[in-house]
Each structure stands twice: as structure tokens, then as C-alpha cells.
Amino acid sequence: MILAETRGQLEASLEDWSAAGERIALVPTMGNLHEGHLRLVGEAQALASRVVVSIFVNPLQFGPQEDFASYPRTLQADRELLQAQGADLLFAPPVEQVYPQGQQGHTQVEVPDISAQLCGASRPGHFSGVATVVCKLLNLVRPQLALFGEKDYQQLLVIRRMVADLALPVQIIGVPTVREADGLALSSRNRYLSTEQRQQAPRLYRTLCWLAEGLKAGAGDFALLEQEACARLSQAGFQPDYVSIRRSQDLAPAGPQDHSLRLLAAAQLGQARLIDNLGLVLTAES
Ligand code: PAF
Numbered sequence: 001m002i003l004a005e006t007r008g009q010l011e012a013s014l015e016d017w018s019a020a021g022e023r024i025a026l027v028p029t030m031g032n033l034h035e036g037h038l039r040l041v042g043e044a045q046a047l048a049s050r051v052v053v054s055i056f057v058n059p060l061q062f063g064p065q066e067d068f069a070s071y072p073r074t075l076q077a078d079r080e081l082l083q084a085q086g087a088d089l090l091f092a093p094p095v096e097q098v099y100p101q102g103q104q105g106h107t108q109v110e111v112p113d114i115s116a117q118l119c120g121a122s123r124p125g126h127f128s129g130v131a132t133v134v135c136k137l138l139n140l141v142r143p144q145l146a147l148f149g150e151k152d153y154q155q156l157l158v159i160r161r162m163v164a165d166l167a168l169p170v171q172i173i174g175v176p177t178v179r180e181a182d183g184l185a186l187s188s189r190n191r192y193l194s195t196e197q198r199q200q201a202p203r204l205y206r207t208l209c210w211l212a213e214g215l216k217a218g219a220g221d222f223a224l225l226e227q228e229a230c231a232r233l234s235q236a237g238f239q240p241d242y243v244s245i246r247r248s249q250d251l252a253p254a255g256p257q258d259h260s261l262r263l264l265a266a267a268q269l270g271q272a273r274l275i276d277n278l279g280l281v282l283t284a285e286s
Pocket of ligand 1: 028029030056058061130133134152155
């Protein structure tokens with residue numbers, strides 16, 4: 001596996017691959033890789049002839065009170081995992097390579113509406129930081145496809161919208177969430193949990209499952225269901241940010257006429273801000 005830490009090193013490999021007509025997939029990450037990331041790499045390998053993984057803890061997407069400084073950075077271990085997985089190139093640039101003119105005053109990509117709600121409401125500027133760095137990585141790597149986990153479902157839709165609005169020549173692929181045996185979605189932030197909190201953490205997923213069961217059984221008062229779900233999380237020791245029933249295609253608030261739903265939740269548990277979501281299609285039989 002090639003390691004590129006500068007744009008020049010990245011470009012050298014890309015030139016060779018483009019000349020050889022290779023199909024390139026990009027898996028953007030912030031590192032501290034786990035099975036969920038490796039699943040993205042595996043999917044990318046099935047769809048492309050060359051897989052580039054980026055590891056970049058992007059300062060633009062962290063708020064001033066958030067965990068940018070303490071975010072786990074495990075480059076050597078990540079490199080070994082990617083090598084074993086058979087990735088072709090790891091792009092792990094320092095901040096100056098991505099933001100050579102600094103972050104202040106940097107052009108920002110704003111994806112309206114969808115960025116302002118749910119996680120965007122509690123993390124102002126977060127999705128603009130994500131869209132900006134993903135746009136930049138797409139321009140640097142120029143892949144035919146890029147893969148993102150569905151665990152960050154809102155992020156996936158923000159990126160899809162950005163790519164559609166800016167006519168970026170890349171296909172965006174969402175990959176289902178990888179879970180622990182007890183249902184907890186894999187996340188680099190799970191390592192912030194104490195042993196006791198780790199035992200409580202799957203309650204987030206179970207609450208979404210409870211919500212899905214209620215909807216399948218015909219419960220129609222969405223606001224009441226959301227409130228009840230938040231109350232369950234609070235009882236389990238979480239500080240819920242939101243539990244919300246949305247339309248899967250655009251994350252607009254769902255109503256009884258909608259059938260393709262996404263159930264989303266975010267909650268603080270100790271030092272960890274956990275997010276999760278579930279897709280649900282309501283059929284006449286459900
Ligand atoms: O999901 C992530 O790890 C990050 O938000 C991403 C897409 C790599 C952008 O920094």
C-alpha cells in the first residue's frame with residue numbers, strides 16, 4: 001500500500017492509475033479505523049480497481065467545545081489494518097496540505113436545509129465543515145465513486161445533495177451500519193464510554209427498534225412516540241438530543257402519508273455523543 005502525505009505524492013499515483021484507465025474509489029475517514037470502515041473498503045474493492053482511503057481529522061467540522069484535540073489518532077494501527085485489507089493508497093495529509101491558506105476565511109460549501117436540522121441544529125457549522133472537506137477530497141482524488149457509512153445518515157444525504165447540486169462527477173454509495181453483537185453501532189467515539197456506559201449504550205439502538213415496532217403496529221402520533229423514546233433514553237442515563245421520525249429521501253419530518261422512513265437518534269452518554277438510525281418501510285401489511 002502506498003502512503004501519500006502530500007498532494008504531490010497523491011497526484012503521482014493518481015496520474016499512473018488514470019493513464020492505465022483504473023476505476024478509483026475513495027473511502028474518506030477520520031481514522032481510528034474499525035470494522036465499519038473496513039466494510040467500506042471491502043465494498044469499494046468490489047466496485048473499483050483501486051481503493052484510496054483518506055485519514056484526516058478535519059478541524060473544520062468540529063465546534064469549539066468539541067473533541068477535535070482528543071479525537072483518537074491511531075495512524076500506525078490504521079495503516080496496518082488497511083495494508084492487511086489490501087487498500088491501494090492511504091492519503092494521510094497534515095492540516096497544512098488540506099488547508100494551505102489556513103482555515104480562517106477558507107471557502108465553505110453550504111448545503112442548505114438538510115444541514116440545519118437534527119445533528120446540524122446542535123452542531124452549528126458541522127455539516128459545512130464536512131461538505132467542504134469531502135468536496136476538497138473528491139477534487140484531489142477525482143474518484144469515480146466514494147463510499148460513506150449509513151451510520152451517519154444525515155451526513156450521507158448532505159454529501160449526496162452537494163454532489164447533485166454541484167454536478168460533481170462521482171457516484172456516492174451508502175453502506176449499511178456495522179453493529180456489535182448487542183446492536184451498538186460501531187463508532188470511533190465508542191471508546192469514550194466507560195465499562196458501565198458501554199453496557200447501557202445499545203439502548204440507543206433498542207430504542208429505535210422499539211420505535212420501529214410501534215410504527216409497524218400502526219401508532220400514528222409521531223410526536224408522542226418521539227417523546228416517549230426520549231424519555232426511555234433519559235431513564236437509561238442518556239441525555240437525548242433528539243429522536244426523530246423522518247422521510248428517508250430528504251429527512252423532512254414524516255407524516256402518516258409517508259412510507260419510507262428513517263428513524264434517527266442522537267444522545268450524549270458520558271463523554272460520548274452517540275448517533276444511530278434505522279430505515280423502515282411501512283407496507284400495507286405492517
Ligand atoms: O464520517 C467521517 O468520518 C467524516 O465526517 C468524513 C466524511 C471523513 C469527513 O471528514
